Amino acid sequence: MPIWRLGAKAGVRVLGAFPAWAYCWARSLKRALCALPTKLLLEGPADGFRSLAEVGDVASITQPSGRAFRRKQAPVAIIALLGIVVLAALNVMPIGILALVAVAGILLLRCIDSDEAWQSVDGSILVLIFAMLIIGTGLEHTGAVQLIVDMLTPLLSGLPPFLTLLAVYFVASILTESVTNNAVAVVFTPIVIALAPELGVDARPLAVAVMVAASASFATPIGYQTNTLVYGAGNYRFTDFLKIGIPMNVIVGLTSSFAISIFFPL
Numbered sequence: 001m002p003i004w005r006l007g008a009k010a011g012v013r014v015l016g017a018f019p020a021w022a023y024c025w026a027r028s029l030k031r032a033l034c035a036l037p038t039k040l041l042l043e044g045p046a047d048g049f050r051s052l053a054e055v056g057d058v059a060s061i062t063q064p065s066g067r068a069f070r071r072k073q074a075p076v077a078i079i080a081l082l083g084i085v086v087l088a089a090l091n092v093m094p095i096g097i098l099a100l101v102a103v104a105g106i107l108l109l110r111c112i113d114s115d116e117a118w119q120s121v122d123g124s125i126l127v128l129i130f131a132m133l134i135i136g137t138g139l140e141h142t143g144a145v146q147l148i149v150d151m152l153t154p155l156l157s158g159l160p161p162f163l164t165l166l167a168v169y170f171v172a173s174i175l176t177e178s179v180t181n182n183a184v185a186v187v188f189t190p191i192v193i194a195l196a197p198e199l200g201v202d203a204r205p206l207a208v209a210v211m212v213a214a215s216a217s218f219a220t221p222i223g224y225q226t227n228t229l230v231y232g233a234g235n236y237r238f239t240d241f242l243k244i245g246i247p248m249n250v251i252v253g254l255t256s257s258f259a260i261s262i263f264f265p266l
Contacts, residue, residue, distance in 0.1 A: 012044025062111035073111040075201050080106055114215075125179050153195060161201045161266035168192050173249055177223045181214035205264035211257045219245035 036103040042049070080102040088095040106112060138144075156164050168188075175184045188210050197205035217223030220241055227241065 012042045012048040070111060073109065077106060077111050078107050150191075153191065156195060157198055158266065162257070162261055164199060164201070165205055165209055165261060165266060166253070167252050169209040169213045169257050170249075172210045173253060175218055176214050176217040177220045181217070181224060185210060185214045201266045202264060205260045205266055207256065208260050208264060212260070213253065216249070216252050216256070217245075218252075220249040 001057070048081065077157070084095065084098045084102050087093055089096050091099075114206065156167050159167060172184055172188050189207055192210055193203045194204040196206055215224065218227065218241065221227050221236070221238060223241075223245070227245075230236065231241075
């Protein structure tokens with residue numbers, strides 16, 4: 001049977017054939033005959049592959065697990081994403097609830113099905129998030145973060161103003177790598193505000209340094225929420241964040257400290 005006719009029967013397209021004497025493209029593919037044993041590279045819908053297998057003309061060796069893009073549903077996904085961002089920015093509803101509503105809408109409108117939704121959940125990332133949340137909560141509730149900050153306060157009080165700003169920034173950045181940024185901001189900000197009068201400097205640059213450092217942590221997957229989002233999607237390793245994140249922390253920290261000292265003179 002000609003190879004092209006075999007594909008036409010099931011509505012699939014023959015892209016190539018193996019062994020080499022049957023490997024044909026374009027016009028020559030129409031003249032190629034399907035002789036045993038021949039391996040074919042086919043392209044087409046899943047129903048076409050199933051019909052070929054049911055008839056018995058071919059046996060499926062490998063079949064891709066990916067599904068075709070639902071391009072007609074793309075506007076729904078884009079609107080859902082924009083809706084989350086805009087409504088969260090306007091404080092209409094908490095972002096967690098907005099995300100759940102958007103996911104429900106995407107499922108109901110068949111942008112994805114339930115199997116695809118469950119397959120996108122990476123168990124290793126969930127374990128990582130839960131484990132680091134437990135560690136962070138333990139550090140916070142046991143007073144370990146407060147203890148660390150209290151130990152560093154005398155050291156900070158003896159530094160020049162700009163070095164104090166740098167130290168405050170990097171202490172907040174290091175703490176944020178293991179504790180939630182909200183916890184670091186809540187615990188550390190009152191301390192630097194109280195420390196400022198003792199140093200004879202304005203408290204605003206120190207508070208801004210804590211605010212920026214708590215939101216600009218790149219050295220671990222749990223340093224900030226967006227780090228965790230790309231951790232599984234990009235198939236990164238923990239060491240990838242260390243190799244790229246530590247230099248980024250240093251660069252952003254130095255740049256931010258210089259900028260803060262300009263806009264908020266010490």
